Amino acid sequence: MGTAASAGQQEKISLLKVLGPVHVWALGVGIVLVGEYMGWNFSVAKGGAYGSLIACWVIGLLYTCVAMIDSEVTSTVAAAGGQYTQAKHIIGPLMAFNVGLYLVMAYTMLEAADALVVGDLLKAVAQQYGAELDPRPFVVLTIAFLAWMNYRGVFMTLTVNFVITAFAFIAILVLFFHATGLTDGHSVLLHRELLVDLPYGWIGVLASLQFGMWYYLGIEGTCQAAEEVRSAGRSIPMGTMGGMMTLLIAASLTWYICTGIIPWEYLGQATTPLYDAARLMGSVELEVMLFIGTMFAAIASANGCINDASRAWFSMSRDRYMPHWFGAVHPRYRTPYRSILFLIPIAVSFAFTGLLDQVITFSILSGLLGYTFMSFNIVRFRRLWPLGSIERGYVHPYHPIPCIVLGVLCAATYFATYLGYGTSLLSIMAFYILVSIWFVVRRYPFVKRGEQFTMPWPRPKGY
Amino acid sequence: MDMWSALEYGAWGLSVVLIGWMLVDARFVSTTYGEDFLLSSREGDE
Numbered sequence: 001m002g003t004a005a006s007a008g009q010q011e012k013i014s015l016l017k018v019l020g021p022v023h024v025w026a027l028g029v030g031i032v033l034v035g036e037y038m039g040w041n042f043s044v045a046k047g048g049a050y051g052s053l054i055a056c057w058v059i060g061l062l063y064t065c066v067a068m069i070d071s072e073v074t075s076t077v078a079a080a081g082g083q084y085t086q087a088k089h090i091i092g093p094l095m096a097f098n099v100g101l102y103l104v105m106a107y108t109m110l111e112a113a114d115a116l117v118v119g120d121l122l123k124a125v126a127q128q129y130g131a132e133l134d135p136r137p138f139v140v141l142t143i144a145f146l147a148w149m150n151y152r153g154v155f156m157t158l159t160v161n162f163v164i165t166a167f168a169f170i171a172i173l174v175l176f177f178h179a180t181g182l183t184d185g186h187s188v189l190l191h192r193e194l195l196v197d198l199p200y201g202w203i204g205v206l207a208s209l210q211f212g213m214w215y216y217l218g219i220e221g222t223c224q225a226a227e228e229v230r231s232a233g234r235s236i237p238m239g240t241m242g243g244m245m246t247l248l249i250a251a252s253l254t255w256y257i258c259t260g261i262i263p264w265e266y267l268g269q270a271t272t273p274l275y276d277a278a279r280l281m282g283s284v285e286l287e288v289m290l291f292i293g294t295m296f297a298a299i300a301s302a303n304g305c306i307n308d309a310s311r312a313w314f315s316m317s318r319d320r321y322m323p324h325w326f327g328a329v330h331p332r333y334r335t336p337y338r339s340i341l342f343l344i345p346i347a348v349s350f351a352f353t354g355l356l357d358q359v360i361t362f363s364i365l366s367g368l369l370g371y372t373f374m375s376f377n378i379v380r381f382r383r384l385w386p387l388g389s390i391e392r393g394y395v396h397p398y399h400p401i402p403c404i405v406l407g408v409l410c411a412a413t414y415f416a417t418y419l420g421y422g423t424s425l426l427s428i429m430a431f432y433i434l435v436s437i438w439f440v441v442r443r444y445p446f447v448k449r450g451e452q453f454t455m456p457w458p459r460p461k462g463y
Numbered sequence: 464m465d466m467w468s469a470l471e472y473g474a475w476g477l478s479v480v481l482i483g484w485m486l487v488d489a490r491f492v493s494t495t496y497g498e499d500f501l502l503s504s505r506e507g508d509e
Contacts, residue, residue, distance in 0.1 A: 012503040079506035131467045137474035144478040151485050227506065318504060328501040330492060337492070341485055455507040 233393020
């Protein structure tokens, strides 16, 4: 229990280091893969099929930069909190508070949206049998069950996530093999007939970048596991980069299948495009498989979000950026149990607003703010701890090109978001400015400044 | 009561059981262990 207590020393407790690269992959891909099952297709409505493909690859480049930068920094910061902890060490307290809040808001809202999806899918099943089903109890049950699993241990939580995420990914592969005729020699894809030029020109392509984020949103969550992996220097880069490769494949295949079966005017408005594609192929087995895949993808995403949001909240509380009480570790299960419990009513509240669009937009914007932070965080990290001054499990290549590319693509995505959700963008900026003022005036006096830096890092260059 | 209503009640019930179990366990942990111990985790600890 806890770390060994020798005579004369206070007994201490810590999170359990039991995870490997597979769990990191399951955490990252698990959060994201639901974006392949739904959400990405709104980029088709903005920019047409080709516009969506451009968004898929351009935003793929953005997230590849995120994955590379995150892998390098996190391979040195073996602590829960991910980007929050990075910001605390590299930039400063106010940035850390904001980044921590971006993470908690982004993951809790995504969790709520995922639970809403599970409820809506069950409601759709009931409607097929001519019955009316209230989705709310199933939304609450999804959140409660996943929180319970997270409460009882990270190993089982992410092992389950690996199984259901792998199923959801394999379902996409199976659909691809059937659609292209690799199984029976008969392709059902009609790209030549269905693909058209850019319907709204290049401004449509730019606007589609916002929804292109759905293909990969959340892969950066892998670094929340840094304190619970057996080897952060090995597992985080392997899990994150492996996850990114999986997502690039899944995103490209999803686009290829759906745009070859569903006309872009319909695809841009579909709720569950992959499931719809399976239904149009007329195979009951495929339809059932893709329905289960959709359900599993939403559950895996909510599960990973609970894991990540609770670790971010736990880390902030441990440093007293939030009430210290939430920084407790369960003595048996070795999980941040109070943070997990606290976030249940928050997620249920977001889900019960029923404002799926707004909840998702807030989640995406919080994520985007986090990526913007990463672009200048890595520059400062390399300056304060140059190569060779600190042990890195992974060194990302071609620095500073990835951080410049990341900054430019974030700026383009802000503009794209402004085109469609300008009010939301300004509202979220105002929200974070207000809470920053609260933090500086009311909360920071409670922070014990010396106690928040316990990582065995060398002194930064110039200090 | 049809099957769908039963499922709804079942989902509500199971949710209450799961959340209740966590609350009871959290209360038990708080009364069994000292706060200094529960809050003793530090980043970078092995």
